Amino acid sequence: MTGTPPAATLTPVFSALADDTRWQILAELGRAELSASGLAAILPVSRQAIAKHLAVLAEVGLVEPVRVGREVRYRALGARLAETARALETIGAQWDRRLAAIKRLAETP
Amino acid sequence: MTGTPPAATLTPVFSALADDTRWQILAELGRAELSASGLAAILPVSRQAIAKHLAVLAEVGLVEPVRVGREVRYRALGARLAETARALETIGAQWDRRLAAIKRLAETP
DNA sequence: TACGGGTGCAACTAGCGAGTTGCACTCAAG
DNA sequence: CTTGAGTGCAACTCGCTAGTTGCACCCGTA
Numbered sequence: 001m002t003g004t005p006p007a008a009t010l011t012p013v014f015s016a017l018a019d020d021t022r023w024q025i026l027a028e029l030g031r032a033e034l035s036a037s038g039l040a041a042i043l044p045v046s047r048q049a050i051a052k053h054l055a056v057l058a059e060v061g062l063v064e065p066v067r068v069g070r071e072v073r074y075r076a077l078g079a080r081l082a083e084t085a086r087a088l089e090t091i092g093a094q095w096d097r098r099l100a101a102i103k104r105l106a107e108t109p
Numbered sequence: 110m111t112g113t114p115p116a117a118t119l120t121p122v123f124s125a126l127a128d129d130t131r132w133q134i135l136a137e138l139g140r141a142e143l144s145a146s147g148l149a150a151i152l153p154v155s156r157q158a159i160a161k162h163l164a165v166l167a168e169v170g171l172v173e174p175v176r177v178g179r180e181v182r183y184r185a186l187g188a189r190l191a192e193t194a195r196a197l198e199t200i201g202a203q204w205d206r207r208l209a210a211i212k213r214l215a216e217t218p
Numbered sequence: 219t220a221c222g223g224g225t226g227c228a229a230c231t232a233g234c235g236a237g238t239t240g241c242a243c244t245c246a247a248g
Numbered sequence: 249c250t251t252g253a254g255t256g257c258a259a260c261t262c263g264c265t266a267g268t269t270g271c272a273c274c275c276g277t278a
Contacts, residue, residue: 015127020120021266030204037224049267051226070276071224075208078201085197092190095139099184130236146254158237160256179246180254 013084016060021045022053029063029076037071122169122193130154131162138172138185146180 016022024043028034036054040047054074057063061080066073125131133152137143145163149156163183166172170189175182 011127011129011132014123018120018124018127019266023120030200030207035224045266046268047225048227048269052266069224070274076204078203078205078208081197081201081204085194085201088190088194088197091139092187092194094187095185095190096187098139099187128236144254154236155238156255157239157257161236179244 010087013060016056025053029074033073033075035071035073119196125165125169134162138183142182142184144180144182
């Protein structure tokens with residue numbers, strides 16, 4: 001059931017993105033597909049910690065597991081990021097639109 | 110010196126957005142400028158908790174304090190959201206671009 | 219088949235963050 | 249001047265999360 005929810009709530013995505021280690025992981029996965037062990041060889045944290053981070057990222061659809069032989073590599077998915085970006089842009093535009101309307105109203109003689 | 114940094118790191122912004130209560134606050138502020146006490150009258154948390162949240166949001170430039178008489182109202186700023194949205198979109202596009210390049214390479218006979 | 223790199227599950231610790239209560243101060247309005 | 253609504257600071261609790269270590273299992277390869 002956790003297949004590919006379009007964008008249930010966006011809070012979990014931000015929660016997933018609110019961690020430096022996860023951003024390091026995402027940066028590496030954006031460069032090349034890597035397994036948890038491969039990432040652990042690069043980043044200064046244990047393999048299990050990385051595995052947990054990957055689970056979090058996969059949960060919100062930011063990465064996707066890919067079986068290669070007997071290892072599980074992960075791929076960074078830009079779609080979810082773009083989706084989140086559009087949501088943010090919409091909300092921010094609403095705020096600014098309201099502000100502009102108030103300003104216009106105040107300048108009306 | 111914490112005036113208006115363009116976009117130091119984006120992790121703190123996501124950290125600020127990774128909380129439901131803060132989103133409720135932002136939603137209210139997007140509707141109208143309110144003080145901490147005003148928000149506390151609406152949301153089911155104490156005024157001090159809201160004050161902390163407002164401090165966090167102001168720290169990353171998502172809200173802005175506005176003195177009105179003896180109270181301090183807060184205004185939601187869409188600019189930071191739009192800025193963050195653009196950063197996300199750029200990163201996501203990079204990932205997808207790399208994937209597309211690999212796919213194209215694999216289909217080359 | 220025997221080996222070993224890779225993965226997954228579980229228990230545990232430490233620290234950060236959200237929330238609360240209590241108190242003191244300030245300043246606009248009566 | 250007096251009042252009280254609004255704000256700010258501080259100490260405290262509690263739950264979540266990042267990180268660790270240890271162990272068991274699986275499966276591709278030599």
